[in-house]
Amino acid sequence: MIAFERIALIGIGLIGSSLARDIRAKGLAREIIVSTRSPETLRRAEELGLGDRYTASAEDAVRGADLVIVSVPVGASGAVAERIAPNLKPGAILTDVGSTKASVIAQMSPFVPENVHFIPGHPIAGTEKSGPDAGFAGLFKGRWCILTPAEDADPVALDKLTQFWQALGSRVDTMAADHHDKVLAIVSHLPHIIAYNIVGTADDLETVTESEVIQYSASGFRDFTRLAASDPTMWRDVCLHNRDAILEMLARFSEDLAYLQRAIRWGEGDKLFELFSRTRDIRRSIIEAGQDVEAADFGRHALDDKD
Amino acid sequence: MIAFERIALIGIGLIGSSLARDIRAKGLAREIIVSTRSPETLRRAEELGLGDRYTASAEDAVRGADLVIVSVPVGASGAVAERIAPNLKPGAILTDVGSTKASVIAQMSPFVPENVHFIPGHPIAGTEKSGPDAGFAGLFKGRWCILTPAEDADPVALDKLTQFWQALGSRVDTMAADHHDKVLAIVSHLPHIIAYNIVGTADDLETVTESEVIQYSASGFRDFTRLAASDPTMWRDVCLHNRDAILEMLARFSEDLAYLQRAIRWGEGDKLFELFSRTRDIRRSIIEAGQDVEAADFGRHALDDKD
Structure with a gap:
């Protein structure tokens, strides 16, 4: 099942690289774009064959992507949103995997264009390891993923993102960010x-x-x-x-x-x-x-x- | 290697029953006597075939034993020592596996006859489970066992107990109880x-x-x-x-x-x-x-x- 034509992964650590492996394994996207600021990590992601294209530029990565997943430390969310906002495709779904939600929403929302569906998320999964080598397919299987959509979130986009996580084997719950x-x-x-x-x-x-x-x-x-x-x-x-x-x-x-x-x-x-x-x-x-x-x-x- | 003719195990929970299985597996005793106050646990120990003889009476269990291992909650140490003391065999080694040492020594020492070698011990091993079904052979492998002998402890007895734990795969350290x-x-x-x-x-x-x-x-x-x-x-x-x-x-x-x-x-x-x-x-x-x-x-x- 091709759920998305193009998925952009901003950040390729434990969570980002596990997503990349799972998206590939389950055929959820025709094309995976991998982006991270660290040249070393980007090179490693390429060696591991995690995506189809690799770029140090988040703004380039999101061009034409139907789903953008931001997997960076929560303190960097605002800066990432500011950089990618101008290039987000109208109708795209923008989500994240951050461990805090009210702060991420406060940081990112001001930059998100009106025609982009921003649905914050948080998969309750992980290990103590970090970096692209630490990720693995199946990390999200049987775990919960919490989505914290705004009250006026588009139900179709919410449904699509829910199905995406379910395809990774997760159970999905929604709740208020606070x-x-x-x-x-x-x-x-x-x-x-x-x-x-x-x-x-x-x-x-x-x-x-x-x-x-x-x-x-x-x-x-x-x-x-x-x-x-x-x-x-x-x-x-x-x-x-x-x-x-x-x-x-x-x-x-x-x-x-x-x-x-x-x-x-x-x-x-x-x-x-x-x-x-x-x-x-x-x-x-x-x-x-x-x-x-x-x-x-x-x-x-x-x-x-x-x- | 038969290290002891008769070993008495007082208490047959996670630690006691793991000891029983390991002693049997490694042939460290000709005879294993299992004792616990709870009739139900004693019956279960017998069903599991953990020993050669079973008795609810700790004082009977220790008769003729060359090694007595007390594996009970530390608060019960004194009462056990008082009960078994009159029947301890001259020259026997008496040890325990309690998680606290100064208190166990204070509770037990007053009852220990002079001709018995009391060498307190504590294997740094376990799981969150309890009872005779929770024990298993190999629990002590690669783990440390701390012995806290008195300064005037008999070196031969100390050596024998050290070799016993080493035979279970443990590394042995000695230190002061405090x-x-x-x-x-x-x-x-x-x-x-x-x-x-x-x-x-x-x-x-x-x-x-x-x-x-x-x-x-x-x-x-x-x-x-x-x-x-x-x-x-x-x-x-x-x-x-x-x-x-x-x-x-x-x-x-x-x-x-x-x-x-x-x-x-x-x-x-x-x-x-x-x-x-x-x-x-x-x-x-x-x-x-x-x-x-x-x-x-x-x-x-x-x-x-x-x-």
């Missing part, structure tokens, strides 16, 4: 910030050496290091562009942690047991919803055994 | 407490529904739910029995989080970028040290693809 930002603040931004923070804390200790932290990390700590190995530019931008929702969730988290800390200090085993019990159910629900693997330890031992 | 408790507070206890806390926070929100949290958990949150699905009794006991070290690490963590929160509030991108960059190195070191898999996303996609 609500998206609150949801993601708790399910994604706070976990990453906490992971970065605890890894930083461990790195700074005087009483425990770094080699001890590394050596004994299989007791829990290593789980956090995966999220804390994510792309620093991307996550700096997320923190700066979803500030209010993140600060709200951080306040809730710290309040709850103070309660837990107090229970530990005063030896209130019942309170600890109550919390430690009810959190088990959430994991079970996540596995039942197909959003994580059931295997113990994320199935790591299966990989370990290959040693 | 230092162990500080190391584990940062690499294991704090990560679990933080994971339990964030899952609790998400569960309590009014603005984001539980089904949204579950649906979009693949964006980071699901990683924390694994640790937060760990055994509540075990973790309640850890919190109560390593209180001072945990409170110290919690204070450090909260201090660092306040700094990060302030950087987010004031839009200090450079500070965020600096932290988010240096944490990447630690993950790399952990992978190089063989303490985590290199595959993106813990290799989850390999399992996903089996769908």
